[in-house]
Amino acid sequence: MFSDLASKAGRYLGQSMRLMVGLPDYAQYVEHCEQTHPDRPVMTYEEFFKERLEARYGSGKRSACC
Structure with a gap:
Protein backbone atom coordinates (compact mmCIF):
# COMPACT_ATOMS: atom_id res chain seq x y z
CA MET A 1 0.00 0.00 0.00
CA PHE A 2 2.69 2.52 1.00
CA SER A 3 4.93 1.57 -1.92
CA ASP A 4 2.01 2.09 -4.34
CA LEU A 5 1.36 5.53 -2.85
CA ALA A 6 5.06 6.43 -3.00
CA SER A 7 5.21 5.23 -6.60
CA LYS A 8 2.26 7.42 -7.61
CA ALA A 9 3.70 10.40 -5.75
CA GLY A 10 7.04 9.94 -7.49
CA ARG A 11 5.38 9.69 -10.88
CA TYR A 12 3.36 12.87 -10.30
CA LEU A 13 6.40 14.70 -8.95
CA GLY A 14 8.45 13.69 -11.98
CA GLN A 15 5.69 14.75 -14.35
CA GLU A 46 11.19 12.08 -32.06
CA GLU A 47 8.01 13.13 -33.91
CA PHE A 48 6.29 13.92 -30.61
CA PHE A 49 9.19 16.00 -29.31
CA LYS A 50 9.48 17.95 -32.59
CA GLU A 51 5.72 18.61 -32.65
CA ARG A 52 5.80 19.86 -29.04
CA LEU A 53 8.75 22.16 -29.77
CA GLU A 54 6.97 23.60 -32.79
CA ALA A 55 3.79 24.08 -30.77
CA ARG A 56 5.71 25.89 -28.06
CA TYR A 57 8.16 27.97 -30.09
CA GLY A 58 6.74 27.96 -33.61
CA SER A 59 8.61 26.98 -36.72
CA GLY A 60 11.30 29.60 -36.21
CA LYS A 61 9.87 31.83 -38.91
CA ARG A 62 8.46 35.03 -37.54
CA SER A 63 5.61 36.68 -39.34
CA ALA A 64 6.15 40.02 -37.63
CA CYS A 65 8.29 42.68 -39.26
CA CYS A 66 10.70 43.05 -36.36
Whole structure:
Protein backbone atom coordinates (compact mmCIF):
# COMPACT_ATOMS: atom_id res chain seq x y z
CA MET A 1 0.00 0.00 0.00
CA PHE A 2 2.69 2.52 1.00
CA SER A 3 4.93 1.57 -1.92
CA ASP A 4 2.01 2.09 -4.34
CA LEU A 5 1.36 5.53 -2.85
CA ALA A 6 5.06 6.43 -3.00
CA SER A 7 5.21 5.23 -6.60
CA LYS A 8 2.26 7.42 -7.61
CA ALA A 9 3.70 10.40 -5.75
CA GLY A 10 7.04 9.94 -7.49
CA ARG A 11 5.38 9.69 -10.88
CA TYR A 12 3.36 12.87 -10.30
CA LEU A 13 6.40 14.70 -8.95
CA GLY A 14 8.45 13.69 -11.98
CA GLN A 15 5.69 14.75 -14.35
CA SER A 16 5.34 18.09 -12.57
CA MET A 17 9.07 18.75 -12.74
CA ARG A 18 9.18 17.95 -16.47
CA LEU A 19 6.25 20.29 -17.13
CA MET A 20 7.90 23.06 -15.09
CA VAL A 21 10.94 23.02 -17.35
CA GLY A 22 8.90 22.53 -20.50
CA LEU A 23 9.59 18.86 -21.26
CA PRO A 24 6.53 17.06 -22.60
CA ASP A 25 5.58 13.65 -21.17
CA TYR A 26 5.73 11.10 -23.99
CA ALA A 27 4.51 8.20 -21.83
CA GLN A 28 1.38 10.15 -20.90
CA TYR A 29 0.82 11.00 -24.57
CA VAL A 30 1.07 7.32 -25.58
CA GLU A 31 -1.31 6.28 -22.79
CA HIS A 32 -3.81 8.97 -23.84
CA CYS A 33 -3.64 7.93 -27.51
CA GLU A 34 -4.12 4.25 -26.72
CA GLN A 35 -7.16 4.96 -24.53
CA THR A 36 -8.93 7.67 -26.51
CA HIS A 37 -7.69 7.34 -30.11
CA PRO A 38 -6.92 3.65 -30.71
CA ASP A 39 -7.62 4.05 -34.44
CA ARG A 40 -4.91 6.70 -34.92
CA PRO A 41 -1.18 5.99 -35.20
CA VAL A 42 1.00 7.06 -32.26
CA MET A 43 3.88 9.41 -33.06
CA THR A 44 7.41 8.24 -32.36
CA TYR A 45 9.26 9.99 -29.54
CA GLU A 46 11.19 12.08 -32.06
CA GLU A 47 8.01 13.13 -33.91
CA PHE A 48 6.29 13.92 -30.61
CA PHE A 49 9.19 16.00 -29.31
CA LYS A 50 9.48 17.95 -32.59
CA GLU A 51 5.72 18.61 -32.65
CA ARG A 52 5.80 19.86 -29.04
CA LEU A 53 8.75 22.16 -29.77
CA GLU A 54 6.97 23.60 -32.79
CA ALA A 55 3.79 24.08 -30.77
CA ARG A 56 5.71 25.89 -28.06
CA TYR A 57 8.16 27.97 -30.09
CA GLY A 58 6.74 27.96 -33.61
CA SER A 59 8.61 26.98 -36.72
CA GLY A 60 11.30 29.60 -36.21
CA LYS A 61 9.87 31.83 -38.91
CA ARG A 62 8.46 35.03 -37.54
CA SER A 63 5.61 36.68 -39.34
CA ALA A 64 6.15 40.02 -37.63
CA CYS A 65 8.29 42.68 -39.26
CA CYS A 66 10.70 43.05 -36.36
